[in-house]
Amino acid sequence: MxxxxxxxxxxxxxxxxxxxxxxxxxxxxxxxxxxxxxxxRFFDESEALIVAASASRIFPSDESGPGARxxxxxxxxxxxxxxxxGRDRFRYTQGPFEDAPAEFGYQGKATPREIYREGLKxxxxxxxxxxxxxxxxxEQIESSLFFSLLRQHTIEGMFSDPIHGGNVDMVGWQxxxxxxxRMSNYDDVDKHFGEAFRPKPVSLRQVTGIDVRPSEDEK
Amino acid sequence: xxxxxxxxxxxxxxxxxxLLMAKELGAxxxxxxxxxxxxxxxxxxxxxxxxxxxxxxIRFRMMQDLSQETVTLRHSPSQRAxxxxxxxxxxxxxxxxxxxxxxxxxxxRFVPDSFELRSRTIEKYGAGRLPDDHSIQDWGITYxxxxxxxxxxxxxxxxxxxxxxxxxxxxxxxxxxxGWRSTEYxxxxxxxxxxxxxxxxxxxxxxxxxxxxxxxxxxxxxxxxDGVSRPGCAYCGFCVLFGCMIGAKAQPxxxxxPVIQKQKNVSIRTGACVRRIVHDGAPLxxxxxxxxxxxxxxxxxxxxxxxxxxxSWTLNNTRLLLLSGLGESYDPATGQGTVGRxxxxxxxxxxxxxxxxxxxxxxxxxxxxxxxxxxxxxxxxDHSHLxxxxxxxxxxxxxxxxxxxxxxxxxxxxxxxxxxxxKKAGLHYYDRxxxxxxxxxxxxxxxNYMDLDxxxxxxxxxxxxxxxxxxxxxxxxxAEFATxxxxxxxxxxxxxxxxxxxxxxxxxxxxxxxxxxxGGTIMGSSPDRSVxxxxxxxxxxxxxxxxxxxSIPQNASSNxxxxxxxxxxxxxxxxxxxxxxxxGPLA
Numbered sequence: 052m053x054x055x056x057x058x059x060x061x062x063x064x065x066x067x068x069x070x071x072x073x074x075x076x077x078x079x080x081x082x083x084x085x086x087x088x089x090x091x092r093f094f095d096e097s098e099a100l101i102v103a104a105s106a107s108r109i110f111p112s113d114e115s116g117p118g119a120r121x122x123x124x125x126x127x128x129x130x131x132x133x134x135x136x137g138r139d140r141f142r143y144t145q146g147p148f149e150d151a152p153a154e155f156g157y158q159g160k161a162t163p164r165e166i167y168r169e170g171l172k173x174x175x176x177x178x179x180x181x182x183x184x185x186x187x188x189x190e191q192i193e194s195s196l197f198f199s200l201l202r203q204h205t206i207e208g209m210f211s212d213p214i215h216g217g218n219v220d221m222v223g224w225q226x227x228x229x230x231x232x233r234m235s236n237y238d239d240v241d242k243h244f245g246e247a248f249r250p251k252p253v254s255l256r257q258v259t260g261i262d263v264r265p266s267e268d269e270k
Numbered sequence: 271x272x273x274x275x276x277x278x279x280x281x282x283x284x285x286x287x288x289l290l291m292a293k294e295l296g297a298x299x300x301x302x303x304x305x306x307x308x309x310x311x312x313x314x315x316x317x318x319x320x321x322x323x324x325x326x327x328i329r330f331r332m333m334q335d336l337s338q339e340t341v342t343l344r345h346s347p348s349q350r351a352x353x354x355x356x357x358x359x360x361x362x363x364x365x366x367x368x369x370x371x372x373x374x375x376x377x378x379r380f381v382p383d384s385f386e387l388r389s390r391t392i393e394k395y396g397a398g399r400l401p402d403d404h405s406i407q408d409w410g411i412t413y414x415x416x417x418x419x420x421x422x423x424x425x426x427x428x429x430x431x432x433x434x435x436x437x438x439x440x441x442x443x444x445x446x447x448x449g450w451r452s453t454e455y456x457x458x459x460x461x462x463x464x465x466x467x468x469x470x471x472x473x474x475x476x477x478x479x480x481x482x483x484x485x486x487x488x489x490x491x492x493x494x495x496d497g498v499s500r501p502g503c504a505y506c507g508f509c510v511l512f513g514c515m516i517g518a519k520a521q522p523x524x525x526x527x528p529v530i531q532k533q534k535n536v537s538i539r540t541g542a543c544v545r546r547i548v549h550d551g552a553p554l555x556x557x558x559x560x561x562x563x564x565x566x567x568x569x570x571x572x573x574x575x576x577x578x579x580x581x582s583w584t585l586n587n588t589r590l591l592l593l594s595g596l597g598e599s600y601d602p603a604t605g606q607g608t609v610g611r612x613x614x615x616x617x618x619x620x621x622x623x624x625x626x627x628x629x630x631x632x633x634x635x636x637x638x639x640x641x642x643x644x645x646x647x648x649x650x651x652d653h654s655h656l657x658x659x660x661x662x663x664x665x666x667x668x669x670x671x672x673x674x675x676x677x678x679x680x681x682x683x684x685x686x687x688x689x690x691x692x693k694k695a696g697l698h699y700y701d702r703x704x705x706x707x708x709x710x711x712x713x714x715x716x717x718n719y720m721d722l723d724x725x726x727x728x729x730x731x732x733x734x735x736x737x738x739x740x741x742x743x744x745x746x747x748x749a750e751f752a753t754x755x756x757x758x759x760x761x762x763x764x765x766x767x768x769x770x771x772x773x774x775x776x777x778x779x780x781x782x783x784x785x786x787x788x789g790g791t792i793m794g795s796s797p798d799r800s801v802x803x804x805x806x807x808x809x810x811x812x813x814x815x816x817x818x819x820x821s822i823p824q825n826a827s828s829n830x831x832x833x834x835x836x837x838x839x840x841x842x843x844x845x846x847x848x849x850x851x852x853x854g855p856l857a
Contacts, residue, residue, distance in 0.1 A: 248634075255319065
């Protein structure tokens, strides 16, 4: 077992009270001493800070609303990498590994975990930089596989159901006007033509009343 | 290897076709029937918590586990094939119900002339118009042979729609270009969401004949002829890539399983992965003895059976025949062999991605609730002066609008791919983006086929199936034509900006196309050019039947499940009414 790692963040930066699935249980996290200590499953603290800082440049908190920081995207990515997806449980990983044109899909041997570990090595100290410098560095790695995963995972962490650790308080869904798993739109689907209809978002656990188990918690 | 007591019928695969056949044999005979399904058990209640885009639509929780087995792909016989290491252009299902659990439920019949594609095309345009390397052939049946079975399939599933051709009488508001139908749809059309209603008005203004998509997401509660009831659709939007949480979308588990569970002579064994069809090897009039499979604990088992029915989807049906040495593997160089030939997919493109001024409320809808236009399907328009044959249908559906998959689809005027500008544009356009889909016909060619891969293996060491597949000019030019029409339609819908389809180049395995792969064990009127006869019975091994998309000689533009179910009904009739009375070749 590795030593337990935590991501320590100021409560202000995360926007207050969070509901997370911690250690495979639901719990309410409250800020103590204005600091939150979030247990990490895959990253160590310095890696998590770099991921949080880079995700915040991809999906920034700015005048158009909250971003990756408030949504807890770094926590989302930490859990995905710790789970079956991170170790390529569902990908065909038998050799030989040969290069093929892009339309055959990713042919590499490296798992998402390995791609992150390698990519993060080149971003040491990233979270200590000014935003202008951060953006310059991300521009340099824009075409890398690591960046494309980071960008995709940032979108996932913004907009997936909160059971996965991101989209805290459904901030992502509120931003785009997605109501989540709404059981019935029967009375509304053929109405509201041409105008925004925005029911208040609800999460899968709120809708079903069931402690739904996300895939990253599976073996 | 353990040998089990013999059964009358063993069915390989527990999806739409395998379970429909099991239900029919269970109801109409006293035969002992065993269905072998390699995935796990499933029931409607499993879906009450599945409305999670990440695990289902992004991580593909319902799909085949590719770590165990995938396929390889190359574009031409001279290339080395690469394994498809993750899901992409098609999504095979796994578990009871198969891909019929996560499908969209779009349920159109094929245009009548597609069953006689070769003869009708030659009759009208001359043999010189067929592409040089085509391997197009007639099915050996006609639309009229299948019409009653289409009707049975529509009533089994409670399909919602509006008839456009009732016994030859055109009906306004339905698809007036469809083949004649003996009855109206069992349930009225679904509700139509905003973006689809914009498409309906636009299509009308351009002189087309829009109609509601025939949908297995039933509009009202419905009880089918087997007494199975399903509720009406709630338009929650979690259809395709999900199982329906309330059972409104017809799936094998909510339509066939409730009947099968009451049948004492039918049983389903899950976790049973079939490896070989056992046969006596006689080349001309052989007999199949049953199948061997690996069960969930890894034990290899022989299940003897008097009658074997292969119903494990296009790719696995073909692979099992090849692995079992049943019939000769097709060789494109010589044209010899029949197993694996005529692999087709479907030209499924977004002819126009459309950006609107106003929000669309795209979270509301069903994957099959929308509007379709078929004026340019099949040979409904003159191709004399066009650079391609055949056509397809356009549709605007409220399909797969989840924010993970759809955030960041942006008009050409936005250049940023991340950062503040990208985020701002993404937030604005997320609910203002629609798509005019086109599903077009994919002709069969001599060089598009399947065989066993010489390099890559599955988890137990058997060779993977190798697809040799690419587009030809006919598909590329058809897509170009459809794109120009789609852009006109988008303008008529009031588009603010449009991304036209960029064009078909080589076959791209990374972009979802459809799960409508066809061919490999095709039906036909001659054993020289087909694997099964028009009753889907193996030409050489008369106690083997092969059901599903693998029997379709070439794609016919529309979604194939209605035709596949109709063919299954027709085969069930042939088995019950003829084969069981006099076992032997039916054709």
